[in-house]
Amino acid sequence: MKKYVALCILLLVMFFNSANAEASIESVDLHLGNHEIAITFLDLSVGEAILLQRAEGGAVLINTGSSASEQELIDRLQMFNVKDISKVFLTNADEVYTGNFNTLLRYFNVNELLISGQLQKSLVSPIPSQVVQTKVQDKQKLELMEDVNAEIINISKAGAVTYMLSLGSQHLLMMGETDVELEESIASSGRTVEVLKVANFGAGNGTSAEFLSAIDPQMAVIFRHKNIDVSESVLERLSETWTDVYYPYRIGSVTLRFQNDRYDVITLPTKETR
Template identity: 70%
Template sequence: MKKLNTLLITIFCLMGIATSAEASIQSVDFHLRNHEVAVTFLDLSIGEAILLQSKEEGAVLINTGSSRSEKELIDRLQMFKVKELRKVWLTNADEAYAGNFSNLLHYFDVEEVVLSEGVEKAFLPSIPSHLQKTHLHENQQLQLMEDVKVEILNISKAGSATFMLSLGSQDLLMMGETNLDLEEEIASSGKAVEVLKVANFGAGNGSSTEFLSAIDPQMAVIFRHNNIDVSESVLERLNESWTDVYYPYRIGSVTLRIQNDRYDVITLPTKETR
């Protein structure tokens, strides 16, 4: 049974947006209050990128999307008024996750890069010396922001991370790869989540019926990879579990505005939305 807290879905209308179909959103300010965090799944054409923002601690970026989406990434970060990035966390060495890391450094000041040793060895043998570097390990717990706790559930041999983001009473499960043994392990914990970021762009045989029944997500997010098609069986299982599925590359950036025991979902359609 789905959890009882209400999910508020809002098409966010901002002052100054023209009504023309050709118009695009120029600037977004969530006016976040203390201990409130915005988690935005960015609407890149190719690749995965998730932006975290808080009033007290600025911005953190999890993954950078594909280099083929460089302009979209920079435009979105500027649209959300990002001036600098406290941390950039790379959860996977694949180009669709980390392809814009080097490019990003030309546009924004970055204080710290967070990654597993596997990701560094596979894709980033050299990181600028001025950047603080933090390596992640399986079963590690850390504070990504004051109000954002992270538990690293698994790191694959290639360095891909599966982790839980906890913000107040809200839990977001970020699956890093299609791994049925890992799904079984997570399901056996008995922990339900509000949001599931679907593994590996919705490919393969992941998101099993037993897994979805155990974690009972209210919503799922699927990013786009240029060489991977979303599995029809994955979508069927999500639909059967009454999980609302969001595709940022189709509908626009999807933001969760989270404070303690509640969250609102805000979709921001943009000119490039497909």
Template identity: 75%
Template sequence: MKKLLVLMISTYILMLGATSAEASIQSVDLHLRNHEVAVTFLDLSIGEAILLQSKENGAVLINTGSSHSEQELIDRLKMFKVKEIRKVLLTNADEAYTGNFSNLLHYYDVKEMFLSKGVETAFLSSIPSHIQKQHIQENQQLELMEDVNVEILNISKTGSVTFMLSLGSQDLLMMGETNLELEEEIASSGRAVEVLKVANFGAGNGSSSEFLSAIDPQMAVIFRHNNIDVSESVLERLNESWTDVYYPYRIGSVTLRIQNDRYDVITLPTKETR
């Protein structure tokens, strides 16, 4: 009950700047302190995009969502007062992950991008020459910003990336595709996580009961794809594991404000519930 009260107060404070209903929220100040990082799962109608912010290091974007959600992406970045994006990490060649990359360059001066060779092949010649490309590989360790580390766990044949995002003692597992063999490998590592980004928009037979029991996530996030329906069996297993499921496209952007050994969850409803 105490935790719930803290989250409700946080949401209320952040929304004080709104002039009327949900859709009128124009800007959000997360009041980030030193060595505090915000991870926001953006509420795009179609596609996946995750925003990382810190007081010292600005912003990094992981995926850009579908081009059908271009204005939503730009509006959310403005809402969170993002002035500069220097780094972009792309984890899948599908349009729902990369569709706004070229559009993003009209608004932000991206200097560096991280992607697998499979994802780059899908882009062909569409990456401007001035952007520094870093090819990511399995078992590689990356530092996207201070206090934000990435461990590449798997890259599929098509270039889809599964990785662990670590912030202090908090681990966020970003599953790239439905892969039961990979789930078994992660489960056998004995590593628990706070947050699970569900693979492939909640499709298929992923997120097995054994996998969920092993990683024991407190919350899960499912983005939306226009051609993929969330599997009822996946939702059933998440519910059975007592994992809180968040759908940004339904409830609004979901922000984790993380500092060392704790985090707060903040939801910002920016449009009508879908």
């Protein structure tokens, strides 16, 4: 049974540039109360990046998007008033996940890098000595920030991380790859989730009907890869299970504001619809 989720359209200090018909939001205040958490799927043109914030301050960034979206990433972090980043969690070696890590270090203080051993070996650029490196392992449980825990479900041979974010009784499943056995294992666990981050940018060889029926997500998020088209069969399966699908690169950044046992969905339309 799907739970009710409040949907909000957040319209804050917006200035329109008639030359390119894009909305430029200078600053966003999510008005987080004590112990409230915001998880934002950033609207990068290419690649994946997810921002975690608390009212008490501090930010965690999961992946950094593609270098093709470098300025967009910096603009979005500044728009959400990010000053320092306590942790960066890289979950895949592909450039669409890691492309802006070095750029990030030029703009923000980053204290810690969470990374699997497989991915660590594949990074081309050296990691600065001032950044603490924490190796992520299969089946490990991590505290990303107060009240936000990550359970590592699987790390592939290539280093792709599938993990579950937990905020109290609410769960977000972040699929790292399309793998039939992995989906079957998660489905057989009996766990349900509120949110699914679809694996491999919506490619058609994953996100099976059986998997979706078992985890029963309320909403799904699909990021964009310049060389991968979202599969119509995946979208059909999501539709058949009454799962609302959000595309940040089309509709703007998507923020989930968690409080107690509910969350609101907030969209920020920062670009033309693509």
